[in-house]
Structures are given as structure tokens and as C-alpha cells.
Amino acid sequence: MNNDDVIQVSNISKHFGKNAAVQDVSFSVEKGEIFGLLGPNGAGKTTLIRMMTTLLHPDTGQILINGFDTQTQGRNARQQFSVTGQTAAIDQDLTARENLMIFARLSGLGIPAARSRATELLKAFDLVASADQTLETFSGGMRRRLDLAVSLVGKPTILFLDEPTTGLDPRTRAQMWQVIQSLVATGSTVLLTTQYLEEAAQFADRIALIDHGQMKAIGTPDELTRRVGGKRLRLQVTAAQSLKAAQVILQKTEMNPVQVSERTLTVSLDEGEVGQTAALLQQFDEAGIALSQFAIEPPSLDDVFLQMTVGKN
Numbered sequence: 001m002n003n004d005d006v007i008q009v010s011n012i013s014k015h016f017g018k019n020a021a022v023q024d025v026s027f028s029v030e031k032g033e034i035f036g037l038l039g040p041n042g043a044g045k046t047t048l049i050r051m052m053t054t055l056l057h058p059d060t061g062q063i064l065i066n067g068f069d070t071q072t073q074g075r076n077a078r079q080q081f082s083v084t085g086q087t088a089a090i091d092q093d094l095t096a097r098e099n100l101m102i103f104a105r106l107s108g109l110g111i112p113a114a115r116s117r118a119t120e121l122l123k124a125f126d127l128v129a130s131a132d133q134t135l136e137t138f139s140g141g142m143r144r145r146l147d148l149a150v151s152l153v154g155k156p157t158i159l160f161l162d163e164p165t166t167g168l169d170p171r172t173r174a175q176m177w178q179v180i181q182s183l184v185a186t187g188s189t190v191l192l193t194t195q196y197l198e199e200a201a202q203f204a205d206r207i208a209l210i211d212h213g214q215m216k217a218i219g220t221p222d223e224l225t226r227r228v229g230g231k232r233l234r235l236q237v238t239a240a241q242s243l244k245a246a247q248v249i250l251q252k253t254e255m256n257p258v259q260v261s262e263r264t265l266t267v268s269l270d271e272g273e274v275g276q277t278a279a280l281l282q283q284f285d286e287a288g289i290a291l292s293q294f295a296i297e298p299p300s301l302d303d304v305f306l307q308m309t310v311g312k313n
Contacts, residue, residue, distance in 0.1 A: 004030045006080075006158055006189050007052065012061035014047055014213075021047045022058070023213040034180070034190045036204035038197070040309050044213040045193040049162050052191070053083050065158065082156035084148050084164050090135065096122065096146050097131045100153060107154040121149040124179050141172040148176055152183065159183065161192035165199065177203060201301040211309040221301055228299040228307055231269045233277060235284075236293035238263075249283050268303065269296070 007029035014022040022044045029035040037045050050056040052063055054074045063070040068077040090099045097118055104114030122131045125145040148164060165173040184190055194200055200207055201221045208218045217224055237246050240263055247265060250258045256268040284291060
């Protein structure tokens with residue numbers, strides 16, 4: 001175990017009946033790192049987090065949290081981290097301030113310190129104006145922000161986030177990431193699952209890709225995209241009615257499968273196909289198809305995800 005590792009998962013497996021939810025997974029997370037755990041729905045991400053946070057026992061393998069074994073030293077392991085899950089742990093009958101005060105007191109803070117910490121978090125999550133309202137008046141985004149604020153009351157050194165920004169509007173997601181990054185800047189470590197691949201690409205230092213309970217790949221976002229290799233062609237037609245004709249032209253070139261989203265078409269390019277793009281432009285022009293975007297780009301994390309999971313199932 002590296003001296004900088006605060007989480008070490010070694011050869012972990014977990015079965016539910018005959019279903020193998022996690023199969024011989026190993027990885028480590030360094031202090032001060034944002035570590036992303038990605039994979040399709042049902043890939044085993046939440047099961048892994050539940051085992052790391054002592055809510056489930058693995059069938060085989062070992063998990064160490066700051067050196068404490070989650071199976072034999074569960075109490076010590078639990079003192080090392082905080083968790084924000086997919087469902088809120090806050091009391092719906094209390095105000096935001098009261099929720100934060102209770103958790104601060106449970107964390108061992110005296111009343112003045114608890115009040116100060118609650119005020120600090122209310123400001124950080126833009127909840128001051130609603131601090132003394134009951135949660136029945138809160139929107140879903142406000143509840144999610146409060147749930148994360150509660151998990152930060154004790155200034156945890158390790159924070160597990162299970163899809164923390166799911167369902168939030170872009171502004172609220174940005175606010176939450178500002179707080180998460182400020183926490184990491186002070187030395188905390190974050191392990192998160194997310195369905196937003198652009199978040200993982202932007203904020204995670206390293207990413208582990210899980211599918212069918214198995215580790216498919218691990219590395220920095222750049223390392224993972226380099227493993228896919230090649231380029232991709234992205235084009236956007238000006239008029240929606242031109243989409244089908246543009247798709248037909250691309251398919252006639254016998255390139256890789258074309259992905260279509262609204263007015264945008266994307267196709268992966270093999271090394272020898274990059275030179276065909278000039279001829280493609282001429283075909284679009286001759287067909288009277290106006291383009292508002294035409295670009296050759298390196299692969300994205302979406303391409304990694306599709307190739308290493310869905311594309312191989």
C-alpha cells in the first residue's frame with residue numbers, strides 16, 4: 001500500500017444469490033484526489049461504495065480506509081469518512097439550520113461552534129435565505145445541496161459521493177462542484193460515482209470504469225481517451241430535415257457506425273479515414289446540405305465509455 005493511499009480496495013467480490021455484482025475489483029485512491037467510479041446502471045458502483053462504507057460485507061477481498069479494515073475495524077473505518085448517497089438523509093420536518101445544527105452536535109461540536117459551522121455551510125451552499133424554513137418548501141436542488149452540506153459538517157478527510165449532482169440544474173451542479181473542489185484543496189479526498197461523463201472528465205483526477213461488476217479500465221481522463229485512439233468527426237446540419245440525407249452520405253463511406261443526436265452526427269474515424277473528410281464536404285455541398293459545424297476531434301470520455309462497456313456487451 002502506498003503511503004499516500006487513503007483507500008485501498010483489494011480483490012473485492014460480492015454476489016447476491018447467483019448474480020455476481022462485483023468481481024475481483026482492485027484499486028487505490030490517493031490523499032487529496034478526486035476519484036471517479038463510472039459505469040452503466042447496474043455495473044456495481046453503488047455496491048462497491050456500500051462495501052467501502054461498511055454497509056455491506058464483501059464475499060472475498062479486503063478494503064482499507066486510512067489503514068483500517070472495513071470488516072474487522074468497522075467503527076474506526078467509519079470515523080474516517082462521510083457519505084452522501086442518492087437519497088437524502090436530512091429530516092424533512094426540520095429547517096435547514098436545525099438539520100445542520102443537529103449533525104454538528106452529533107459530530108461533537110459545542111453549541112456556539114455548531115451554530116458557526118451551520119452558518120458557514122448555509123452560506124457556502126446559497127441557502128441563507130431559506131435557512132429557517134422547513135424542508136417542505138425546498139426544491140429538489142435545495143434538498144440535494146443541504147444533504148451535501150450535512151455530509152461536510154465534520155470536515156471529513158474522505159468523502160463518498162454517490163451521484164451527488166443527479167437531477168440538479170447546471171447552476172446548482174456548479175455550486176456543488178465549487179464546494180467539493182474547495183474541500184479537496186484543503187486535503188480531503190473524494191470518491192464519486194456520476195452519470196455525467198463531462199463532470200468526470202472535467203473534475204476527476206483519475207477514473208475507474210466498471211461494467212458487469214468488473215474493472216474495465218483505470219487512469220486519468222487523458223490516459224483513458226488515448227486508449228481508445230483515433231479521431232472522431234462531428235458535424236451539425238443547419239436544417240433538421242437534412243439530417244437523414246447527411247446520415248446516408250456518411251453511411252455510404254463505410255466508416256464506423258454513425259451516432260445521431262438532434263441535428264448532430266458523430267462518427268469515429270480510423271487512421272486512414274481522416275483524409276476522406278475533404279471529399280465528404282464536397283458531397284454535402286453537392287447534395288445541398290448546409291452545415292453549421294464540421295470538426296475533427298480527439299475521442300471523448302463518452303467514446304471510452306461506449307467502447308469499453310456498451311460496445312462490448
